[in-house]
Amino acid sequence: MPKLPIYMDHAATTPCDPRVVEAMLPYFTERFGNPGSRNHSFGWEAEEAVERAREQVASLLGADRKEIIFTSGATESNNLAIKGAASMYAKAPAGSDKRGHVITCRIEHKAVLDPCKRLQKEGFDVTFLDPPRDGVITREMVEAALRDDTILVSLMWANNEIGTINEVPAIGALCHEREIVFHTDATQWAGKMPTDVERDGVDLLSMSGHKIYGPKGVGALYVRRRRPRIRLTAIQEGGGQERGFRSGTLNVPGIVGLGAAAEICRAEMDSERERLLRMRQRLEKAITTRLDVVQVNGHAEKRLPHLTNISFGFVEGESLMMACKDVAMSSGSACTSASLEPSYVLKGLGVGDDLAHSSLRFSLGRWTTDEEVDYVIDNVVRAVEKLRLLSPLYDMHQEGIDITKIEWQAH
Amino acid sequence: MAYSSKVIEHYENPRNVGSFGTTGEVKQRKDVGVGLVGAPECGDVMQLQIRVNPDTGVIEDARFKCFGCGSAIASSSLATEWLKGRTVDEGLTIKNTQIVEELSLPPVKIHCSVLAEDAIRAAIEDYKQKNGLGAEAASDARAH
Numbered sequence: 001m002p003k004l005p006i007y008m009d010h011a012a013t014t015p016c017d018p019r020v021v022e023a024m025l026p027y028f029t030e031r032f033g034n035p036g037s038r039n040h041s042f043g044w045e046a047e048e049a050v051e052r053a054r055e056q057v058a059s060l061l062g063a064d065r066k067e068i069i070f071t072s073g074a075t076e077s078n079n080l081a082i083k084g085a086a087s088m089y090a091k092a093p094a095g096s097d098k099r100g101h102v103i104t105c106r107i108e109h110k111a112v113l114d115p116c117k118r119l120q121k122e123g124f125d126v127t128f129l130d131p132p133r134d135g136v137i138t139r140e141m142v143e144a145a146l147r148d149d150t151i152l153v154s155l156m157w158a159n160n161e162i163g164t165i166n167e168v169p170a171i172g173a174l175c176h177e178r179e180i181v182f183h184t185d186a187t188q189w190a191g192k193m194p195t196d197v198e199r200d201g202v203d204l205l206s207m208s209g210h211k212i213y214g215p216k217g218v219g220a221l222y223v224r225r226r227r228p229r230i231r232l233t234a235i236q237e238g239g240g241q242e243r244g245f246r247s248g249t250l251n252v253p254g255i256v257g258l259g260a261a262a263e264i265c266r267a268e269m270d271s272e273r274e275r276l277l278r279m280r281q282r283l284e285k286a287i288t289t290r291l292d293v294v295q296v297n298g299h300a301e302k303r304l305p306h307l308t309n310i311s312f313g314f315v316e317g318e319s320l321m322m323a324c325k326d327v328a329m330s331s332g333s334a335c336t337s338a339s340l341e342p343s344y345v346l347k348g349l350g351v352g353d354d355l356a357h358s359s360l361r362f363s364l365g366r367w368t369t370d371e372e373v374d375y376v377i378d379n380v381v382r383a384v385e386k387l388r389l390l391s392p393l394y395d396m397h398q399e400g401i402d403i404t405k406i407e408w409q410a411h
Numbered sequence: 412m413a414y415s416s417k418v419i420e421h422y423e424n425p426r427n428v429g430s431f432g433t434t435g436e437v438k439q440r441k442d443v444g445v446g447l448v449g450a451p452e453c454g455d456v457m458q459l460q461i462r463v464n465p466d467t468g469v470i471e472d473a474r475f476k477c478f479g480c481g482s483a484i485a486s487s488s489l490a491t492e493w494l495k496g497r498t499v500d501e502g503l504t505i506k507n508t509q510i511v512e513e514l515s516l517p518p519v520k521i522h523c524s525v526l527a528e529d530a531i532r533a534a535i536e537d538y539k540q541k542n543g544l545g546a547e548a549a550s551d552a553r554a555h
Contacts (some may be wrong), residue, residue: 298492316454318480322414322422342454354451389426390484392458392476395453399433 004326010211010365011160011188012330016257017213017366023260024215027253027382036241037248046252053259057220060262061205062196062246069221069242071257074187075111077206077221080246081183082115082154084232085204086124089151089181099123099230100151102211103142107131107162107348108156112185116154125149134299137162139174146174152181152317160359161330161345162298163307165189172201181230187211188304191265192273197222200211203230209254213366218254221245236351268366276364277305279373283362284308286377291384293397297359306364311346314394315387320358323383327376329360352404412483415515421485426492429474431460441465444499444538446530455523456478459489459530461502465539468498475530482520486510486527499535538539 007015010231027049035050037043051065058065071077082102083114090099093292104116106128117128127145129137137155153175158165175182183204189195190205191212197205205222209215223245226232236245288294293313312320317331351359362376388394414422431443438445442463443490449456455478462472473491477484489510494502507524510516539545 314478316479316483318454319422321483322481333434342452357451357454390425391478392447392456393478395430395476396434399435401434403451408452409448410457 002369002375006327006372006376008327008329008362008364008368008372008376010368011163011361011363013210013216014213014365015367016210016215017261017264019264020214020257020260023303024253024257027256031252033252035252036118036239046183046250049256050250050252053094053255053262056259056263056266057207058222059264059280060191060195061207061222062198063222063223065221067197067225069223070250070258071221071246071341072208072217072251073219074185074206074208076246077208077219078109078111078154078183078185078321079115079228080221080232080235081204081206081223082112082152083235084245085152085181085183085230086122086235088231089308090124091123091149091151092123094122096208098124098125098149101125101127101147102152103127103145103153103155105131105137105155106410107135107159107161107345108154108188109160109185112156130253131348134302135159135162135297135349136299136302137166137171139167139170142171143174146178146180150178150180152183154183154185156185156187158186158193158304158307159298159345160188162309163188163304163341163348163363164298165193165302165304168202169200172203175203188307189254192269192304192306194269197224203228204232209258209261209345212258212261212265215254215257215341218251220258266316272353273305274367276368279368280305280308280362282370283373283377284310287380290377294384295351295355297346297349307361308363309346309359309361311351311359313355313358314385314391314397315358315384317358317360319387320360320380320383324360324376324379327358328365331359412532413502416512418481418485418516419441421488421514422481425475425488427472427488427495428476429472430458430476431462431472435486442538444534444536444541446533446535448529448539449526450477451478455483455526457483457526459487459490459494459527459534459536461499461538463499464497465542468500470494470497470499470502477522479526480520482514482516482523483526485514486516486523487530489513489528490531494531497536502531502535505531 033042033046035047053069054065057068091100185206187208190207203224226247295311297309346356437443444461446459458476460471460474473494475487475491477487507528510524
């Protein structure tokens with residue numbers, strides 16, 4: 001029997017690796033200096049630590065350390081990349097229309113969608129691509145949406161709800177051919193999958209510390225410096241830290257933690273990916289074999305190894321979570337946040353409202369064990385079976401009634 | 412979200428789960444009234460069935476099935492308990508506010524109690540219609 005509760009929500013956040021915490025600790029107390037203090041050893045020591053972390057993050061991404069900007073997290077990185085690039089490469093000054101065209105996708109994270117909606121209000125045109133059913137955005141889809149005035153493409157590397165992987169290298173190559181800035185939100189990708197910003201044609205890349213076993217409140221933005229050199233308008237102004245891209249005293253302990261986390265991810269990535277993929281496949285296989293009317297959402301292969309999103313027909317997501325109270329995972333439905341709206345990502349893929357209401361996201365992590373996976377499988381299967389005994393929809397399905405043909409009275 | 416102990420108790424031990432036959436069978440039965448309310452895309456569907464003694468008008472048995480959150484399951488489970496032993500007209504006096512109070516439902520879950528009240532009315536209406544007992548209840552239910 002594994003220790004309860006079981007954490008299977010690593011796409012939401014991860015625990016800090018104890019090695020990361022150990023690396024951070026001295027920077028709260030004896031090495032507390034401000035890296036901006038240029039004239040004493042406290043400052044030099046802090047600066048040295050920050051530069052080491054910059055190198056560690058750069059190595060993870062195949063970048064040069066001068067191309068890494070530290071931020072407060074991926075949300076800030078996305079805001080800086082999208083608003084900063086749009087403002088810098090705008091075709092017309094602020095206050096006018098037709099300032100340029102931006103391409104993104106409907107199933108991006110809100111931290112990309114909302115900055116893009118902001119751009120719409122500020123005179124930019126934004127295309128929100130409709131994803132295909134498998135969730136994977138291809139080069140062809142982006143190419144079809146390109147215009148003469150396209151200045152920026154922002155597409156996530158891997159989706160946070162369903163784990164599908166967009167064709168980033170091909171899209172990066174396309175953007176470089178057309179001289180369009182390419183930003184990718186790699187929050188779920190970086191640290192988990194091999195990344196090489198040179199090979200993959202990325203100009204701007206956002207990542208977060210707490211998704212890779214580092215601390216919360218720290219992240220990074222990769223900003224390409226050559227072929228081509230990408231410029232950004234700063235959002236946050238002040239002391240001119242981070243080459244003027246991001247003013248504010250550096251979060252030294254956080255940055256040291258992010259660096260340590262990046263280094264551990266790089267060293268353990270290959271074996272970890274294999275282990276996680278094996279466990280995820282076992283989870284998916286057991287659930288889809290033992291239950292009928294279940295669906296794994298998103299492309300079958302082009303998915304992150306540690307994440308799966310499964311829809312269970314004829315049961316409702318919140319009651320399913322209630323039946324799995326010893327397992328921490330995420331419901332495809334946002335019911336728990338009181339909005340009663342099913343996931344916009346699953347709806348965007350064309351998953352019906354009925355199935356989108358009963359989806360669970362399982363995301364495995366560094367300390368997930370086979371024993372935990374077995375427990376979760378049994379727990380979920382038993383819960384679905386129990387709820388289907390209660391479900392009028394499952395009865396109708398078994399009687400051969402098509403529930404989509406019934407005239408429901410929406411309330 | 413934290414559920415009240417009564418919601419959890421009903422959710423873990425739902426009362427009177429089931430039906431009095433297949434969809435086709437209960438349609439034919441004059442002593443059974445069926446209420447089916449809600450919609451899958453809204454995340455809850457309640458099916459409530461009552462079996463009435465035609466001589467006394469007393470609801471002798473009630474069954475439910477529910478696709479929905481814990482509060483929806485608890486509301487419909489509670490509705491079956493409260494219906495048993497009442498006459499159909501007494502059944503119509505059950506109000507969603509009583510369910511809210513009994514289960515300590517938070518504001519975001521009040522719609523579950525409304526749905527349970529709708530299910531009660533729909534089941535009673537169905538029984539009355541099958542037995543030619545006037546359209547009064549029907550118009551009441553629609554006005555809701």
